[in-house]
Amino acid sequence: MNAPRPEPGADFRIGELRSGVLRAWRDSPTRLTEDTNAERDLRVGGYRDRLFVELAQNAADAAALAGVPGRLRVRLAGGELRVANTGAPLDAAGVAALASLRASAKREGTVGRFGVGFAAVLAVTSEPRVVSRTGGVAFSADRTRAELGSEGEVPVLRLPWPLPAGEPDVPAGFDTEVRLPLRSGVDGAALLGLVAGEVPDLLLALPWLAEVDVAGDRWTRTTTGATVVLTAPDGTSGRWLTHRGEGGTWAVPVDTGGVPRPVGEDVLHVPTPTDERLSLPARLLAPVPVEPSRRRVLPGGRTRAALAAAANDYPALLRLLPAEHRLALVPGAGFPLSEVDSTLRELVLRRLATAEWLPAAAGGELGVAHARVLGIDSPALVESLAEVVPGLVAAPLCGQSPARVLATAGAGTVGAAGIVDAVTGLERPPSWWCVLYDGLLAAVEERVVATDELGALPVPLVDGRTVPGPRGALLLDDPEPLAGLDVVGLHVVHPDAAHPLLERLGATRAGPGDLLEAPALRDAVERSVADARSGVDVLPLVDTVLRLVSAAGAGELGALALPARSGWRRADELVLPGAPLLDVLDPEAVGDDAPLDVLDTDFAARWPEHVLTAVGVLDTFAVVSDDEPGEPGHDLPEEAEWWDSLPEPPGRLLAVRDLDLVADDAWPAAVRLLAARPETHRALTLPGGHTRWWLARFAVLGGGLPAEWRLPSAEHLAGLFDPVPATGLPEELLAAIGVRTDLTPADAEDAADLCARLADPGRDVPPGLALRAHEALAGARFAGLEPPDAVRALDGSVTDAASAVVLDAPWLLAVWPADRLVALPGFADAAALADVLDLPLAGDVTTGRVTSEGEFARWRDLPAIREVAGLLGADLPDGGVLVHEELTVGDTAVPWWFDGTPHAADTADGLARAFAWVAGRWADRLLITALLDEPDARTLLA
Structure with a gap:
C-alpha cells in the first residue's frame, strides 16, 4: 500500500506560492497581463502538440532521479486523461516549477523535471492536477478567475491550489499521476491514438523510460550492449544500434542481423523531437540548446x-557496425533540409574524413x-x-557503389587506370x-x-623481365623450346602468370607455329645471316627455330642462317647434301659466290630432312606462292617480262624458282624432278x-x-x-x-617463227596445214610483230609478199592466180590475216567488172531453186x-560473181554457188x- 498522504500541500508551500503571485499581480497590474500572454504563447505556440512528449520527459526524469528504469x-x-509514472515523487521544487512560466526544477543530468513544458497540458485541459505519493497540486482557470473576480482570460498554471477533497490516491505501483480533465471538444480516443504513435520514438529518446502502457497496450525498452530493443504491444520489436558519447546519442535502426536501416529524413531530438529537420542516416539525440x-x-x-561534439561521436557509431555495413551511415549527397542539417552534415563529413573508422586493406x-x-x-x-x-x-567496401558513397566524403577512387599505375614497376612473383x-x-x-583501360598492365615474362602491356606478348603452353634464347622484342609470358x-x-595464345610467326622472332631470323657473319653466336636461335619447326610442321623461314660448306647462308639458298636438285643444276650455280650452296654435311645430319626443308633448304625445286600478287617482285627469272605478257595481272601466283640455274643438258631430268612432287607439278x-x-x-x-618442236603424236x-x-x-x-x-x-616471237617456217621453201607444207597456220596467225595480234618478206601461197609455193594478196571472197578465185593468193579456211578472218602479214x-x-548481160530472176521464180530449198529445208x-x-x-569467163548483186552463169555450178552465198549456206x-x-531426195541422202 501507498504510505498515508500528508496534508494536501503541507510540504509544498502552496499557499505561499499563490500569495506571492497574487501580490505580484497587485503590485504590478501589467504582470497579470504578461503572465496571461506568456501562457497563451506557450499553449498555442511552442508547446502545442507536445502534451505526451512533455509528460514522458517528466516521467523519464523522475526515473533518472530515482535511479531506476521508469x-x-x-x-x-x-x-x-491520466498519466502515471514511477520514479522520484513530486516535491516542493517541482510544485514551484509547475507554478512558474519562467523557471524549472531541472537538475544536472535531467531532461527537464516539471519545467515550462508542463504548459503543454493546457492544449487539452484548463484544470490539471498532479498527484504524487508525497502530495499533490491542482491548477484551475475557474478558481483563478474567482480569486481575481475576473471573467476574462487568466493564466492557469500561476496559482497552485490544494488537491480537492477526496482526490484518489496514485495508482498502485506508481509514484506520480498527472490528471487532465479534458475540455469540451477534445476527443479522448483520438488523443490516445496520438499518444500511442509517439511512444516508440520517446522510448528511444528517453533511456530511463523502460515501459509505456497506453490504454492497456504495452511497449517496452530493453538494452543489450549498444542495441536498444523496442517491443510493441503485438510482440513485434524494433532494434536500434546506439552510441552514447559526450555529445549525445546517435542511433540507427538495425535488423536482427545487425544490418542498419538508415532513417532518411528525420528531426533533431534533444532528446525529444524538435522541428529541426535532418537528413542524416542516423538519429541524433543531443543536448543542443533550444528555445x-x-x-x-x-x-x-x-x-x-x-x-x-555530436559530430565528433558519429564515427564511433559506424565502428559498432560490421565493416560491410558502415557505408550505410555515410551521409549522401543532397540539399540540406534545414540550417541545422547543413551545419551538422558539414561537421559529420569533416569528422568522417579525419577519424579512423574505415577498415584498411593493409590492417587497422x-x-x-x-x-x-x-x-x-x-x-x-x-x-x-x-x-x-x-x-x-x-573489402568488402569496394566497387562502384562504395566508391560513390565515400567520394561524397572526400575519399579517392582507384579504377583500372589507377591499378595499372600502382602496379607498374612492381617486382612480384608471377603467381x-x-x-x-x-x-x-x-x-x-x-x-x-573496359579492356582499353588495361592496355599498359604489366606482364611478367619467362626471361625474368616485366613489360608494360600484354599486346604482342605470347602465351605458351610449353616455353621449354625457348630455353636459353635471348631475342630482343620477344615477349613470352611466364607460365605461372599465363591468364x-x-x-x-x-x-596471343601461341603454340610453336604461332611463335614462329612472332615479329620479334621473325626479325631475329631476318638478321641472322648478318649477325652470324659479324661474329654473333646464332646457333641458339637456329636450334630454337628448328625445334619449333619440328613441332609445328611448318616454317617459311628461308632467311634463317645455316652453315654452308663455305660459310653462313640463308636457308633458302642452301641445298641438302646429296639432293636430286644438285644433279640438274649448273655447276657454276652452286658455291661460295654462286646463287646457291650446299648445307654443311655435319649440321644436316643433326636434323631430319623435313625440318630443314620446312625452313627453306632445298632438296628439289622451290615453289613461290602468292595468293594476292600486287607486282612482279618474287625473284623469279624474267618475272617482269612474263607479267607484261599477260592480258591482265595474275590473280594468284604459283611458280618454280631457280629454273635459270639448270644446266642446258639437264632439262629432261629437271622436268622429271618438277613432275615428281605435287607442288612443283x-x-x-x-x-x-x-x-x-x-x-x-x-x-x-x-x-x-x-x-x-612438236609432239611425236602431233603429226598434223x-x-x-x-x-x-x-x-x-x-x-x-x-x-x-x-x-x-x-x-x-x-607471242610475237612465236608468230614470227611460224611465218618464217611458212616462208621456208625447203619445207613441204601440206595445203591444209598452210591454211590452218594462216588461221592461227590471224589471231596473232602481238605488238611488235614484223610482217614477213615471203608468204606461203594457195598453190603451196612461196611467193614474195609484195605480190601477194589475202583471199577474202570465194568468187575472186576465178580472177586471181593461186600463186599470188594467201588463204585461210573461210573468209571471216581474212582482214585480220591481212593485217598480221x-x-x-x-x-x-x-x-575487174561484170561485162556480160544477164537476166534478172527472183529466187522464188526459179523452180529448181525452190525444189532444192525444199529438200534442204x-x-x-x-x-x-x-x-x-x-x-x-573483164575478159574472163567465171561461173558466178558478187558485186552487191549475185551473178551466175546459166549452169548448175554458177547458180548453186550464188544461191549458197546469198542464203548463208x-x-x-x-x-x-x-x-x-538431180533434184531428188536420193541425191540429198547419197
Missing part, C-alpha cells in the same frame, strides 16, 4: 559547439581523407593490392600477377572495366603460269627451245615442225613445257539473181550443185 501508464478515466518551446535550436556558438583503420576505394567489386583485387595502394579500403589478373578479368566480364585476361588484352601445269611460260622460252631440248603439224628429239619424257610433260601440240603462237585483201585490189532469200548465158568479168555449195543436176 514505467509510464496512460488511461482515460471519467473524462480525464523554451524545445522546437527550435538557439542560434550561436553554444549550438555549433554542441553539434560539433583510416579516415576518409586518406582513403582510396577500389572502384571494382573484387575482394580478391583488394587483397592483392593491399600493400601496393596506400590507404586502400578493405601474384595471376591472382591480380583473376580479379581484373571478372571486372572485365562484368563490364565494370585468359592477357588474351583479352591482346596477348601444279606450278608446271598451271595454264598461263610463270613456270610454263619460262620453260617454253628458255628450256633446252635437243639444242632447241620446246616451241621449236608435220611439215612445219619436226618431232622433239628423244628425251624419255611423256608427252603431257613435253606439252607442259611448250613442245607444240597446235599452231597457236604464244601486212598484205592487201584481194577484194580491195580487184579491178532452207528459206528462200529475198531478191533474185542475174542469170548470164555466159558470165564474164556456203558450206553446202557442192551439195546444192548436185541437187540442181
Whole structure:
C-alpha cells in the first residue's frame, strides 16, 4: 500500500506560492497581463502538440532521479486523461516549477523535471492536477478567475491550489499521476491514438523510460550492449544500434542481423523531437540548446559547439557496425533540409574524413581523407593490392557503389587506370600477377572495366623481365623450346602468370607455329645471316627455330642462317647434301659466290630432312606462292617480262624458282624432278603460269627451245615442225613445257617463227596445214610483230609478199592466180590475216567488172531453186539473181560473181554457188550443185 498522504500541500508551500503571485499581480497590474500572454504563447505556440512528449520527459526524469528504469501508464478515466509514472515523487521544487512560466526544477543530468513544458497540458485541459505519493497540486482557470473576480482570460498554471477533497490516491505501483480533465471538444480516443504513435520514438529518446502502457497496450525498452530493443504491444520489436558519447546519442535502426536501416529524413531530438529537420542516416539525440518551446535550436556558438561534439561521436557509431555495413551511415549527397542539417552534415563529413573508422586493406583503420576505394567489386583485387595502394579500403567496401558513397566524403577512387599505375614497376612473383589478373578479368566480364583501360598492365615474362602491356606478348603452353634464347622484342609470358585476361588484352595464345610467326622472332631470323657473319653466336636461335619447326610442321623461314660448306647462308639458298636438285643444276650455280650452296654435311645430319626443308633448304625445286600478287617482285627469272605478257595481272601466283640455274643438258631430268612432287607439278601445269611460260622460252631440248618442236603424236603439224628429239619424257610433260601440240603462237616471237617456217621453201607444207597456220596467225595480234618478206601461197609455193594478196571472197578465185593468193579456211578472218602479214585483201585490189548481160530472176521464180530449198529445208532469200548465158568479168569467163548483186552463169555450178552465198549456206555449195543436176531426195541422202 501507498504510505498515508500528508496534508494536501503541507510540504509544498502552496499557499505561499499563490500569495506571492497574487501580490505580484497587485503590485504590478501589467504582470497579470504578461503572465496571461506568456501562457497563451506557450499553449498555442511552442508547446502545442507536445502534451505526451512533455509528460514522458517528466516521467523519464523522475526515473533518472530515482535511479531506476521508469514505467509510464496512460488511461482515460471519467473524462480525464491520466498519466502515471514511477520514479522520484513530486516535491516542493517541482510544485514551484509547475507554478512558474519562467523557471524549472531541472537538475544536472535531467531532461527537464516539471519545467515550462508542463504548459503543454493546457492544449487539452484548463484544470490539471498532479498527484504524487508525497502530495499533490491542482491548477484551475475557474478558481483563478474567482480569486481575481475576473471573467476574462487568466493564466492557469500561476496559482497552485490544494488537491480537492477526496482526490484518489496514485495508482498502485506508481509514484506520480498527472490528471487532465479534458475540455469540451477534445476527443479522448483520438488523443490516445496520438499518444500511442509517439511512444516508440520517446522510448528511444528517453533511456530511463523502460515501459509505456497506453490504454492497456504495452511497449517496452530493453538494452543489450549498444542495441536498444523496442517491443510493441503485438510482440513485434524494433532494434536500434546506439552510441552514447559526450555529445549525445546517435542511433540507427538495425535488423536482427545487425544490418542498419538508415532513417532518411528525420528531426533533431534533444532528446525529444524538435522541428529541426535532418537528413542524416542516423538519429541524433543531443543536448543542443533550444528555445523554451524545445522546437527550435538557439542560434550561436553554444549550438555549433554542441553539434560539433555530436559530430565528433558519429564515427564511433559506424565502428559498432560490421565493416560491410558502415557505408550505410555515410551521409549522401543532397540539399540540406534545414540550417541545422547543413551545419551538422558539414561537421559529420569533416569528422568522417579525419577519424579512423574505415577498415584498411593493409590492417587497422583510416579516415576518409586518406582513403582510396577500389572502384571494382573484387575482394580478391583488394587483397592483392593491399600493400601496393596506400590507404586502400578493405573489402568488402569496394566497387562502384562504395566508391560513390565515400567520394561524397572526400575519399579517392582507384579504377583500372589507377591499378595499372600502382602496379607498374612492381617486382612480384608471377603467381601474384595471376591472382591480380583473376580479379581484373571478372571486372572485365562484368563490364565494370573496359579492356582499353588495361592496355599498359604489366606482364611478367619467362626471361625474368616485366613489360608494360600484354599486346604482342605470347602465351605458351610449353616455353621449354625457348630455353636459353635471348631475342630482343620477344615477349613470352611466364607460365605461372599465363591468364585468359592477357588474351583479352591482346596477348596471343601461341603454340610453336604461332611463335614462329612472332615479329620479334621473325626479325631475329631476318638478321641472322648478318649477325652470324659479324661474329654473333646464332646457333641458339637456329636450334630454337628448328625445334619449333619440328613441332609445328611448318616454317617459311628461308632467311634463317645455316652453315654452308663455305660459310653462313640463308636457308633458302642452301641445298641438302646429296639432293636430286644438285644433279640438274649448273655447276657454276652452286658455291661460295654462286646463287646457291650446299648445307654443311655435319649440321644436316643433326636434323631430319623435313625440318630443314620446312625452313627453306632445298632438296628439289622451290615453289613461290602468292595468293594476292600486287607486282612482279618474287625473284623469279624474267618475272617482269612474263607479267607484261599477260592480258591482265595474275590473280594468284604459283611458280618454280631457280629454273635459270639448270644446266642446258639437264632439262629432261629437271622436268622429271618438277613432275615428281605435287607442288612443283601444279606450278608446271598451271595454264598461263610463270613456270610454263619460262620453260617454253628458255628450256633446252635437243639444242632447241620446246616451241621449236612438236609432239611425236602431233603429226598434223608435220611439215612445219619436226618431232622433239628423244628425251624419255611423256608427252603431257613435253606439252607442259611448250613442245607444240597446235599452231597457236604464244607471242610475237612465236608468230614470227611460224611465218618464217611458212616462208621456208625447203619445207613441204601440206595445203591444209598452210591454211590452218594462216588461221592461227590471224589471231596473232602481238605488238611488235614484223610482217614477213615471203608468204606461203594457195598453190603451196612461196611467193614474195609484195605480190601477194589475202583471199577474202570465194568468187575472186576465178580472177586471181593461186600463186599470188594467201588463204585461210573461210573468209571471216581474212582482214585480220591481212593485217598480221601486212598484205592487201584481194577484194580491195580487184579491178575487174561484170561485162556480160544477164537476166534478172527472183529466187522464188526459179523452180529448181525452190525444189532444192525444199529438200534442204532452207528459206528462200529475198531478191533474185542475174542469170548470164555466159558470165564474164573483164575478159574472163567465171561461173558466178558478187558485186552487191549475185551473178551466175546459166549452169548448175554458177547458180548453186550464188544461191549458197546469198542464203548463208556456203558450206553446202557442192551439195546444192548436185541437187540442181538431180533434184531428188536420193541425191540429198547419197
